[in-house]
Amino acid sequence: MTVTQRTNRVPQEERTRAMRARLLEACVEVLAERGWAGTSTTVVSQRAGVSRGAQLHHFPSKSDLVVAAVEHLTQARRAELSAAVAALGEGRSTGAVLRMLADLFTGPVFTAALELWVAARADDALREVVAPFERHLGRETHKLAVELLGADESRPGVRELVQATLDLVRGLGLAATLGDDTARRARILDQWALTLDAALDAAPATPAAPAPTPDLQES
């Protein structure tokens, strides 16, 4: 640890980390602003204020950059989620939790993730990278939602209702990308909160007759 030099007080390992972070940050921003098709390496390097040469030094190919950006973005989403939970405090009404989730799924960070998500569908290599991260984060989010909503997953159907809630906010987030949905979304969430509350702590959602129609291919 006895560092001899006094001219450079910043070890360049630190600077390297910072430059990589700037590039990843810029990549996410560009993704959110211009979409996947508009995210060229040139634009990202310009946005990051990094020369193209330096960029290609740290990320030899675009794939390397994107893969790292996926990881970075996942971390960002995790952090955002934690922050939002902390901001919730203790007044965790169902409505407040739902609004929090919906806010998360309407912000620029989700938007960037959405772009990657959709792009990954047609790109095998990208999908291999995105899918695992999304699975992990999805599980974490689910766990957190269960906790925040005070749901008892041992009851039949409760787990599915929480999943449905998360898929709903995903759908709402998607709908919000075209045009401003805020008012409509708020109404839907309010109603969903009522229904969810009733379904969660009232009856165990009619344990009898799990599948009324027998025409189902999947097991």
Place this chain on the structure above:
Amino acid sequence: MTVTQRTNRVPQEERTRAMRARLLEACVEVLAERGWAGTSTTVVSQRAGVSRGAQLHHFPSKSDLVVAAVEHLTQARRAELSAAVAALGEGRSTGAVLRMLADLFTGPVFTAALELWVAARADDALREVVAPFERHLGRETHKLAVELLGADESRPGVRELVQATLDLVRGLGLAATLGDDTARRARILDQWALTLDAALDAAPATPAAPAPTPDLQES
């Protein structure tokens, strides 16, 4: 009607229509298979079996092609919806309706629409075209869902529940693009069918206390 010529039995107006249709069809297919970023005019013309010259004759710019494809795709979605409703027949259990909707929002036609949807977010011109069509189709789908579910929209909250259902299947459709969700989706839908039934025809979803938390910015 007294057509004098006997050599050409197909008026080229018909052929023009057919060629345009082939191009639009190909555009939608490519959109679903390769995504927005992979949809180049060259690929579309090849896919349609149409020379690039002919393509540029019918659609002078890529924008012209895409705009027409949006319209075409909307029509296709409408047709698919009608067909699915017809296939449902009279046995319209809530579960069956939900499965039908989810199938629609998991198929290639929806996928193509999803690509356009997401691409439109970062492209002002495209958004201006996509948004109105989506609004119209959205309203039609909502109306149809209300009818199929036998929902009484005069009751408070019912409208929002139907909207939530559609947003939910949108979210499920999005989730299905990465990896195969079929089993999970089926479970979620089954549970939601139960909950929705209970919420729709049981109580009017607690008409008192519409918003338990007063900390709401939006009106």
Place this chain on the structure above:
DNA sequence: CCACAAACAGTCAAGCCTGTCTTTTTCTCC
């Protein structure tokens, strides 16, 4: 049958994107 226009075919240039390469600067260790 001819003239004219629409439909069709394909080439070409300009621009962008990616990734390789060379050169220059900066850091680090001896």
Place this chain on the structure above:
DNA sequence: GGAGAAAAAGACAGGCTTGACTGTTTGTGG
């Protein structure tokens, strides 16, 4: 301080995409 490596900068080539442009075929009306 100097040698060597890592980092940074930027030029360059190859490929792809778009749309303009020219030439060719086909259909239609006189």
